[in-house]
Amino acid sequence: MFWVLFLLVAWAGVLTSCTLLLRAASRAAEPAAGATAHHHDELNLYEAAYLAGGPARVADLTLLSMHRQRRLLLAHTGWATVVDPVGRDAHERSVLGAFGPDGQSPVPALRSAVAADDAVRALSERLGAAGLALPAGALLGIGEGVRAVRAATLLVLAMAAAALAVPTSGSTTAVVLSWFALPLMLGAGCLAIARFESHPYSRWASPAGQQLLRALDREHGAGGSLTAVAVRGIRAVPDPGLRAALGSGNRGRIPRQRGH
Template sequence: MWLLLLLAACTVTVLSCVHLVGVVAAADLSAEDDTRPPDGSVRIGLYETAYLAGGPERVVDLAMVLMAAQRRLHPAHTGWTTVVDPQGRDGMERDLITAVGPDGQCRTGDLRQALVESPAVREIGARLALAGLATPAAVRERAVDAVSRVRRSLLLTVVLLGACLGLGEGGGGQLPAVLSWFSLPLILGSGTLLMSRVDVRPYTRWATPAGREVLREVRIPGPGDERQLLTAVAVSGPSAVPDPLLRAALRAPRR
């Protein structure tokens, strides 16, 4: 019985590791083919900074903080967001107001989920990717999914090993053999994850190396500058918001 469970663990682990290697190889080839230098003509504003630092969700955080600071939006810690001024000043704000709906109020988690996929956010990501500053969304999604598969295969191996031991498969002097054979998929999966921290990590970040250079040049204004809070949120996320109620509102979970 334990041999069948071992076969399942080895099969899942090998397939997930091969898939991860294939994703990295494809991403490397794509990066080699795209030899264009980063486009320095792209304007890097607060929304672009937020995307490079934290992706679409950070852009949503910034838009909500900006409108809340101007008292045109009221994200409540109760989990609801209310539009105070229905006149959007840019594409991001117009998408936000549209996502809230005609009633002018909706659950914050639903709003955030809708905004992450909004046209304005996708346009920011696509423009930064074309400029060589952001990792293309498709590449990042494949890399993150491949790493998750290897992690799930490790968890499955541990579960199957526990099942073997729970069923008494290690009895009769077989315990050393069971542990030894199950160590193989565990070592393969763990080793692949360790290597992925070097080979895959660049493709799981929102910013490319050039984008991270841009982020390193960002300076948060000093006290008294109205852009201080917005820049801090763009770089660090909701943790930079001093108001605990607004922080709680921004962290409303998705439904």
């Protein structure tokens, strides 16, 4: 029965990691102090974009909005060109400030500049204070919890293999594996629930923020509107050329502009 020691180690790892994840999720679900009720129509597009996709989504929305107003040209090659050099808000000014002296820039560079700008940081702080966005500490805690459960699940498999490698007098292989199946199912179940709960908004939005996004998507997320892009991302852009332009660099490669 020496294999029981391996089973106890497996259970200890799974229970500890699942508890860590549940505590982090519980802290993230707690409303922020002083938070008040909001209606989804109170969200502007930048706020909706941040809650749904974080800083990168805000950057994509800003670029697309300027392109649709013909104040910026987005080429399918992944380059952007300035048409109107006057920004109408802080996010647009951060886009324009990222261009070089020739008025052209690769889209990934613009996205990175906008996502790291103080305007997005202020947006995050405002949404966090309103109880609509998850604070950075909550995001970190949930991420650590998920990684801990994943590691514990692998530990169960390792302990099961170790248990089968030692003499199991009085216990068949099937019996040993059935005992290890219980902590394995618990760990896998926690990971599945965490993945389900985190789709599609909870990496950035609090539960209150997720409710607003769902209502906003139902009522104003039709077609290829900017609201649909804010909530669903660039997959809501109907033009394949624009999707290619906004999606450039997401796999680490910046397309070269022809003739540039």
